[in-house]
Amino acid sequence: MGRMRFWGSATMLKGATFGLAMAAGVLLAQSGAEAAPKTAVTVGMAVEPSGLDPTIAAPVAIGQVTWQNIFEGLTTIDRAGKVQPQLAESWQISPDGKTYTFKLRQGVKFHNGVAFDSSVAKFSIDRARGADSVNPQKRYFASIDTIETPDAATLVLKLKQPAGSLLYWLGWPSSVIVEPKSAADNKTTPVGTGPFKFVAWAKGSKVDLAKNADYWNKSVSVKLDTAAFRFIGDPQAQAAALKAGDVDAFPEFGAPELIKSFEGDKKLATVIGNTELKVVAGMNNTRKPFSDRRVRQALMMAVDRATVVEGAWSGYGTPIGSHYTPNDRGYKDLTGVYPFDAAKAKALLTEAGYPNGFTFTMKAPQMAYAQRSSQILQAMFAEIGVTMKIETTEFPAKWVADVLKAADYDMTIVAHAEPMDIDIYARDPYYFNYKNPAFNDILAKVEATSDAAEQEKLYGEAQTILAHDVPSLFLFVMPKLGVWDAKVKGLWENEPIPSNVLTDVSWAE
């Protein structure tokens, strides 16, 4: 359509400086080819992945291009965030929770023709847990002691101690199955078992995929012949690309303040869902005055979360009271533990020995959500006599160096992207410097059981401890602002794990 309409302007520009006659030829050839029903989709993303191998680098953009499209895992995670079998057909867990026996799917081939079997699965897991592994989630494989392959279709994982989340972790982008011949080159030319094959990567611009005609899973019918991911960082440019029809979908549109501008557009559908992005203002729990729990609680009560969501993200987003999202199993709404109450906050601050407040520095990354949230927090803290200075800290480079690695900060604000990462409060070292043996015990118990109901109960207890202890100011979960052509069907509304799964995507007539 865009090209067709340009024809009018091209005639008007006749006599301009470059060769129109030849241009017209190209133009007609192109518009003629667009008559057939659509089997191609162009998906916009804000961030270009750095490399295309999710098993060797952390940026979520890598998984958002490759996970479930190119690469698959032993298990997978569905739209609802539930674990489902994938390259492992089924599994058995021994009563002591220390032996996992997987029955592997037969007849699966990688895009380069190599067959999937137990030796390939063993190779993948060994690669992720080995001494020179650079897997960003290597810790999730730490419980594995030995791997056995009694036959081509059976994989046995023997664990050092029970790991109740293992099946979930095996579904992650960082746990996908790769094969020995192509593994080293997956960074630039990924080879997996998924419904789409990698075609080309024009760096700085887009990644092209094409349907895998030999896809093993005959129970799904992949409607798309080709798919492209285009990378557009600037929100204004994202909006323009959507309106001009240059991209068909922006599953994670970058600017909530521009969402309203799509409302009048009948061609586009706006779908607001959930993500796993928890926006929290982490505090240095060993540094005064944040080492005093009452100070942290007082600061939490000084915050009106609804106003933060309104000001930082145009009212889209769900307030949270702990490091957990409504997507996650066993979620409890704990925003009522320390609700907004400036008078109580001031009283508690006086009790903690700061009747006249105090002054500290917020190291805020340059991203819009962090800057805006910081400014709102600054105003709210001022109400209870606390002065917050905002120091913009370049993300990721300087933030990773200063805050994450050196923990040299008072307070910071960042969206944590990893799903179900409440365990970061049990890690040592970690930038919160939060140390609570009771909390660590509960998370250890989660891993000790594989009973889902028991795990949910324990996750509830863990959330409650954090809500009361306030190691971070828990603010809100970012929404998934999906904007796409109203005829595009099958994209995920929510994002229980950062992804853009294209398997079920199609065009309505």
Next chain:
Amino acid sequence: MISILIRRILSLIVTLLIVSLLIFVIMDLLPGDPAAIMLGTSASPETLAALRSQLGLDQPLPVRYLAWLAGVFRGDLGQSYTYGVPVAGLIAERLAVTLPLALMAIVLSVLIAIPLGVQAARKHNGVFDFVAGFFSYVSIAVPAFWVGLLLIIAFSSMLGWMPAGGFPGWNAGLFAGLQALLMPAVALALPQAGVLTRVARTALLEVMNEDFVRTARAKGLSDGVAIWRHAVPNAALPVVTMLGLQFTFLIAGAVLVENVFNLPGLGRLAYQALSQRDIIVMQDVVLFFSGLVIVMNFLVDLAYLAIDPRLRANAQ
């Protein structure tokens, strides 16, 4: 003559070496570790150490610098930390966007500025001069990326005539490529055209009062012919000097416009490399820019020879 050339080339090499050393040290002093950025918020110190040794980041600074330098002399610009591919290829891919973009912008700004400047000088202090002056001041004052946004709103969002950004690649056809570059080139060209109009007008005004222009008029040439044939070539020197300065500025300054139009050009590459602390890519891009400035200066010198017969006589 040859010894002058050799001395000049030697001084260029020394300049490049100093520039590259400065960049390497500055990038190293900047907080931020490329390995930590790649591994994100969950990596253990042990994983980090493994990646650092894979990338060679555990080597001391002088070793890394010399290894890079030795590579450059062999024609190997090294591997990007983040993309994992040779940097030479990355730069070549990006140059295929930025170079045509800068050339288009230069051509456009000349096509706008020279007629405007000449006409303004001819109608000195008239209405046209005033209008042209107004145009150049406005176009100098308005930032290129803002012009870009306006163009997108008008021609992509509202009229739907042009793609809103992005680059289809040259294999999508010459027309598609030029179409994608047209609006960014206009955005880049306008401020340059503003400057160039002023330079052209001033240079021409000076020349127009010279005796030889009056003589040309006196021997019966029309006003227009006298100006285009005799005055304009003599006013070309300052204009060419300005163009040379502008070209290097355009290549480097395209970063904002490339961001607005989402073009995969050199400016975006440099910007990405800086935020990811991809030191090797930064290093190579800066070296490339420095080399480009030097080559452009050389070309401008050659252009002087072509334009000015007096210089040609001296050179012989």
